[in-house]
Amino acid sequence: MLDVTIYGNYETAWCPGCGNFRILPAVKKALAESNLAPHQVTFISGIGQAAKAPHYLNANLFNGLHGRSLPVATGARLANHTQPVIVESGDGCNYGEGGNHFLAAIRRNVDLTLLVHNNQVYGLTKGQASPTSDEGFVTKAQPHGVAAAPFNPIAIAVALQANFVARAFAGLEDHLVAMIKQALAHPGFALVDILQPCVSFNKVNTFGWYKNRCYLLPDSYDPTDWAGAMVKAHEWGDKIPLGVIYKNNRLPFEAHFSCLQEVPLARQPVDKVKFQEFLGHFK
Amino acid sequence: MGRHDLNLLIGGEAGQGLVTIAMILTKALVRSGYFIVVTQSYQSRIRGGHNTFAIRISPAEIIASRAQVDLLVALNEETVRLHRPEMSDAALILVDERFAANHDQVLKVPFQEFATDRSVNVAYLGILTQLLGLDAGLVFQALEDYFGAKKPEVTAANEAVFNKAVQWAEEKHLPETVRLAPATDRRERLMLNGNEAIALGAIAAGVKFCAFYPMTPSTSIPLTLQAAADTMGLVVEQAEDEIAAINMAIGASYAGAPAMVATSGGGFALMVEGVSLAGMTETPVFIVVAQRPGPATGLPTRTEQGDLEFVLHAGHGEFPRAIFAPGTVEECFHLSRQALFLAEKYQTPIFLLTDQFLADSYRAVTPFDIYSLNSVAVGSDPAAVPRPYQRYALTATGISPRLLPGLSEHLVVCDSDEHTADGHITEDLSVRRQMVEKRLRKEGGLRQEVIPPAYVGHVSPDLLLVTWGSNRGAVLEAAATLKNRGQKVAVLCFSQVWPLVPEQFLDHLQGAREVVMVEGNALGQMARLIRRETGFEMKKHIRRYDGLPITPEYILQTLSS
Numbered sequence: 001m002l003d004v005t006i007y008g009n010y011e012t013a014w015c016p017g018c019g020n021f022r023i024l025p026a027v028k029k030a031l032a033e034s035n036l037a038p039h040q041v042t043f044i045s046g047i048g049q050a051a052k053a054p055h056y057l058n059a060n061l062f063n064g065l066h067g068r069s070l071p072v073a074t075g076a077r078l079a080n081h082t083q084p085v086i087v088e089s090g091d092g093c094n095y096g097e098g099g100n101h102f103l104a105a106i107r108r109n110v111d112l113t114l115l116v117h118n119n120q121v122y123g124l125t126k127g128q129a130s131p132t133s134d135e136g137f138v139t140k141a142q143p144h145g146v147a148a149a150p151f152n153p154i155a156i157a158v159a160l161q162a163n164f165v166a167r168a169f170a171g172l173e174d175h176l177v178a179m180i181k182q183a184l185a186h187p188g189f190a191l192v193d194i195l196q197p198c199v200s201f202n203k204v205n206t207f208g209w210y211k212n213r214c215y216l217l218p219d220s221y222d223p224t225d226w227a228g229a230m231v232k233a234h235e236w237g238d239k240i241p242l243g244v245i246y247k248n249n250r251l252p253f254e255a256h257f258s259c260l261q262e263v264p265l266a267r268q269p270v271d272k273v274k275f276q277e278f279l280g281h282f283k
Numbered sequence: 284m285g286r287h288d289l290n291l292l293i294g295g296e297a298g299q300g301l302v303t304i305a306m307i308l309t310k311a312l313v314r315s316g317y318f319i320v321v322t323q324s325y326q327s328r329i330r331g332g333h334n335t336f337a338i339r340i341s342p343a344e345i346i347a348s349r350a351q352v353d354l355l356v357a358l359n360e361e362t363v364r365l366h367r368p369e370m371s372d373a374a375l376i377l378v379d380e381r382f383a384a385n386h387d388q389v390l391k392v393p394f395q396e397f398a399t400d401r402s403v404n405v406a407y408l409g410i411l412t413q414l415l416g417l418d419a420g421l422v423f424q425a426l427e428d429y430f431g432a433k434k435p436e437v438t439a440a441n442e443a444v445f446n447k448a449v450q451w452a453e454e455k456h457l458p459e460t461v462r463l464a465p466a467t468d469r470r471e472r473l474m475l476n477g478n479e480a481i482a483l484g485a486i487a488a489g490v491k492f493c494a495f496y497p498m499t500p501s502t503s504i505p506l507t508l509q510a511a512a513d514t515m516g517l518v519v520e521q522a523e524d525e526i527a528a529i530n531m532a533i534g535a536s537y538a539g540a541p542a543m544v545a546t547s548g549g550g551f552a553l554m555v556e557g558v559s560l561a562g563m564t565e566t567p568v569f570i571v572v573a574q575r576p577g578p579a580t581g582l583p584t585r586t587e588q589g590d591l592e593f594v595l596h597a598g599h600g601e602f603p604r605a606i607f608a609p610g611t612v613e614e615c616f617h618l619s620r621q622a623l624f625l626a627e628k629y630q631t632p633i634f635l636l637t638d639q640f641l642a643d644s645y646r647a648v649t650p651f652d653i654y655s656l657n658s659v660a661v662g663s664d665p666a667a668v669p670r671p672y673q674r675y676a677l678t679a680t681g682i683s684p685r686l687l688p689g690l691s692e693h694l695v696v697c698d699s700d701e702h703t704a705d706g707h708i709t710e711d712l713s714v715r716r717q718m719v720e721k722r723l724r725k726e727g728g729l730r731q732e733v734i735p736p737a738y739v740g741h742v743s744p745d746l747l748l749v750t751w752g753s754n755r756g757a758v759l760e761a762a763a764t765l766k767n768r769g770q771k772v773a774v775l776c777f778s779q780v781w782p783l784v785p786e787q788f789l790d791h792l793q794g795a796r797e798v799v800m801v802e803g804n805a806l807g808q809m810a811r812l813i814r815r816e817t818g819f820e821m822k823k824h825i826r827r828y829d830g831l832p833i834t835p836e837y838i839l840q841t842l843s844s
Contacts, residue, residue, distance in 0.1 A: 042688045044534065047699070055698075055707050060688035062537050063698040063708065064530065065560050071494075071527040075534025075542065076688070078518050079492060083538070083689035104523035259516035265491045266539025266687060270658045274514050275486060279650065281510075282473040283314070 002032040007057040014049060019196030019207075022170040023117060024053055027088070029173075030180035031059075042085050044073040046098065048124050050090035050117030050196075067097025070105040073112050080264035081254045084113070084184060091118040095131040095151045102153075106160040109188040110253040115180065116153065116191065117170075119198040120205050127201035137204060153193050155233035158246045161226065163188030165233075165246040169214045170196040171207060175242060182244065188252040195240070210240070217243035224248075285416060285464035290349045292337040294366060295358025298330040300404040303429070304356070305336035307408055311425040312340055313474040313647045315417055316466030320756065321476070321645035322348040322832060327499070327583040333361060338645075340415075342466045346611070346756030348644070350836045354414070354461045356407065357382070375461050377410065379403075390414075390457065397447035405441050409448025416462040419449050473648045477615045477641035477753075480648070481571055482507035484619030485543055486515055487651070489658030490569070492535035492542040493519045494528040496550055499583050500639040501573035504545035525550040529557030533566050537697060539661050539687035541623055543569035548577045548590050555597045558632050562602030564697040565675065565683070565722065567626035567633075571619070574638040576830050585830030586639035588752055588803035591812070594634050595781055601719065603726035605733075606634040606781040610755025612646040614778055618734075620656065625732065627659045629725045630685055636780070638803065640832035641753035665691030673704040677717060681724030726782065733779055735787040740766070740773030747795030749821065750802060751777040751809050754833045758801050761838035780809065785817040792819045799823040799842070803833055 007028040014020045031041060043054035047066035054061045060083075064072045069087045077085045087094075094102055094116050105112065120137070122128040128141040131151035138145050157165040164186040168176040176194065183190035195214065197207045221243065222228060229246035254260045259268065291308075295301045305321075312319055320339045326332035339349050351371045357363045360382045370376075373388065380391035390410075398406035405426065412422045423445055427438065475483070482504050485493075495505040509519040518540075522528035525546055532542035546554060551572050561568045572594055576587040594606055605625055607618040619635055626633040663684035665672075672693035676683045683704075688695040696706030701718060703709045737755075740762055750758045755776045765772045775791050792798055792813075800810040800821040805828040810821045825841045827833050 038694055039689065039692045042538070052708065055696075058694060060694050061696045061698075061706070062534065062564070062688075063696075063700065064533070064564070065556060065699055068526065068530040068557070068560075071522065071530035072534035072537070074520075074527075075492060075494065075531035075536070075540075076538040077534075078520070078531075079535040079538035079540035079542075080687075080689050100523050101527055104527065257518060258513065259518065264539070264690075265516070265518060265535075266661060266690065268491065268516050270486070270489050271515065272654055275653055278486075278511050278514050279473065279483070279653070282475055282479065283471065 002035055002037060004028050004032040006038060007031060007059070010056040012056050013052060015200045017199040018049070019119060019170040019198065020049060020053060020117060022173060023176065023194055023196060024056055026173050026176040027053070027115070027180060028057055029177045030184065033177065034181055034184050036084060040084065042076055042083050044069045044076060044085060044087050046089035046093035048090040048093050050088065051093060053088050053117070067093050068101065069093065070098060070101040070112070070114070074105065074108065074110050077110050077112060078254065078260065079266045081260045082264055086113045086115060086184070088115045089117070091116060091120065091130045091132045092122050095153055099131070103156070103160065106157055106162045106189055108253045109163055109250050111187055111189070113180070113183045113190045114192070116193050117196050118153070118193050119196045119202055121198050121202040123198050123201055134204070152233065152236070153191065154245055155230070157191050158226070158229045158233045161248050161250070162191060162246065163248045163250055164190035164244070165229070166192045166244045167242050168192055168194045169210055169242055170194055171211055172214070172242065175216065179244070186247070188250055213238060213240045214242050215239060217241050285462045286353070287343065287464045288339070288341050288345070289353050289461060289463060290337060290339045290351060291354040291356065292335055292352045292366060293356040293358070294333065294335040294362030296331050297326065297328055297334050299358045301334055301336055301358055304404050304407050305338065307422070307426050307429045308411060309338055309645050310429060310474055311417060311422040312338065313472055314421055314425060316469040317342060317463065318344050318647050319645060320345055320348045321643070322640065323643040324831070325584050333365060340463060342464050342468070347760040347835050348757070348832060350834045356411070373460050375458060377414070388458070397451060398444045402441065402444045405444045406448040409445045410452050413449055413452035414457055414461050471650065473650055474645055475612050475648045476503070476643055476645045477609065477612050477637055478503040478573070478643070479507045480612045480615035481545070481619040481635065481637065482511070483651070484616035485569065485623060486511055486517070487616070487653055487656050487658065488620040488623035489541050490543050490623060491517055491540035492532060493517065493544065494522045494531035495545055496522055496525045496528055498547045498550040500575055500642040501545040501547050501550070501571060503642065504571055504573070525553035526557065529554040529568070529570070530560070532568050533557060533561055533564070536566050536568055537564070537688065539690060541567070541627065541659050541661060543571065543623070545571040545573065547573050547575050548593065549580065551590070551594070551597065559598035559600055559602070560699050561632040562598055562600065562604070562722070563699050565630040566697065567630055569622045569626050569633055569635070571635045571637065573642045574636060576828065582830045584639065586803065586832050587828060587830065588638055589808070589828070591636065591780060591804070591808040594636055595812070602722050603629065603631050603729055604634060604781065605729050605779065606636055608636045608752035608778055608780045609641065610752060610776055610778050612641070612644070612648050615641065616651060618778065623659050625729065627661060629682065629729055631725060636752060638753050662687045662690070665693055668693065671705065674706040675702060675704045675718065675721070677704060677721050680728055681721045682728070730782045730784055733782055733784050733787065736775050736777040738773065738775050738791055741771040743771070743794055744773035745771040745796045747773050747775060747791065747798045748838070749775045749792070749798060749800045751780050754801055754803065757833045757835050757838060760835040764835065764839060777809070780812070783812065783816045789817050789819060792817070797823065799825060801825045801833060801838060803827050
């Protein structure tokens, strides 16, 4: 296990009391306990308050566009399949702007770990509804309350039989660390949806609101039972389950490419003899 | 004797096997030592409609397509009706005897006698072998190679049909008006279209990653890469949309794999935000835009040069770029390779603008000496950078050492937000100013590497024809015709359209008595760009925006009217 101080300690741009302050140390702890030194991990993030998180620790980082972190991560992972890649961004980024990429990433099953800070509201743009806002949630942009049904990321991921689907809560740090570590260790696409209060713009889903509803799945729960997971994925409201909701063992995307077995793509030279042979097809 | 310049057009419905006949014949012609220029015109449908595949053939090198048809292979009656106005005086029409085509020079063939509907393609090839005076064994071998390894009984059946057709043609003493002059330069050549050459040039440069969403006329670029993927160790991924495609390419490039995307106007519209991301994060990416007529869905399978201004200005904010516009299939290869080198060196998006005409135009190409071509060296030496490593270190050239994440102990931090030298988000406005200037300094280097436009012809011409991209051959041939008529004429052809360096060409514009701009759009986009950059206004224009390529005849007719 590495010393957690190697990931550094930086000043942030978050509001005092933000749920992000609980997630950042959990991520560092999970990295340390997974023996991933800063240069041995690559973060890809989007835009939003959550997407700033990887700026506040020592690691490789590509902080791209709103909604587009999953395709960037897909390219980065395929260019170097030996490097663990973590995508960290918010609910708006992953489930709203990047919704199509979320579906495609699950289907593709590239070995990525997706950490979604899900606070059910847009923080950076000051308080509009997010795809995960509950129906009736009132904002300046939705003055009569949100009329659309909420996006259920867990249910979508289970429906598409993602390789690893977990839910955690920013207020339960040890459990969150365990979920991130399991997600990192699990081959293929892994989602950890992290419930997180927004102290500035979400006065409904507060720290207390989550704390009173969240419960840990019992040891008897079987995450490999898809039908049971589908039922569990729809549990929301008075009781919210935390833990590994579903696990699958589909071969990761990378395994289908013979050129992604040893040396990273980024380190492979052009084989001129084979190229000459290929050019023969055009004679 | 025989013909030194023959334009053969095969026309019919989609699904009739027109492309099969044409591709096999083209392969056989190239293997026989002929030079060719192919023009494909097709409708956006899988079956039916009217499609054509024109092959201009010569024993000597040719560079342009031609509108006038010498031999029309009509797979249906409609083809005869539609193309009669394009026929030359001594033109011959080859049709199935079941179609009543009334024309002086009609060759009616009883295809039913020696072929079934399924094997009629083979019979057409047999007749064409005799008409053109090709070697029957060589044509049949091209047919075998095209269909790939088949069962012996299939080969035997094809051979029987082919031989029957050849024999029929021999006995009938066919007209010799379309017989080709013998090919004299039998050196081995490749049969390549523009898109295949773009893909091969990228492989030569060391491209390892391509993401795409299918869009005509760009799709054959990723498909050519995909055909090479297992052999060459490439990852070619069909993305969920063009937004994903360019972001995947940027991610792959960040992690060290030379990366590209290929699309057409509408798909490129979706990529535009990613172009800006590559500019800001200083990530190398090679972007091919194969133009077709817009706006919106436009004419999906036709040609145009309407996206020059779009590509030039695509992406919010200010950052350097370069745009190539190849004029030949050879240039598609070399400029694609050059684009990947520039992308890596200047860490910015580099474009190649082609169009449907060049994308689908097969030519006989001298094989590339790939052993003499080096590939892109990705990233900088981790041992040579000062610690702590700064991804966006301020330098005199604007180019910062680029390390690759995970391949050394240095941390590589890139940001789409304005960032400090170490790659982290900042709102320090003095840093902002330094970073804008750093990024834009790279244009100085790009300008020094601009390929000057080709100038061909009289040193002080009465007429200077200016053009860019795929019109090169048509303009050069039109100029040659005018020269033969005694005119003092020259051509200025741009194969790189950005950056423009006026010192490279302004003298030519000012030295000509009359300057005419030839381009495939309605607004004269290149003429406007030249005026913007030099102040020189071209007053005469030849423009085409009906979806068809500019031909020598089109230029000469427009000039004389």
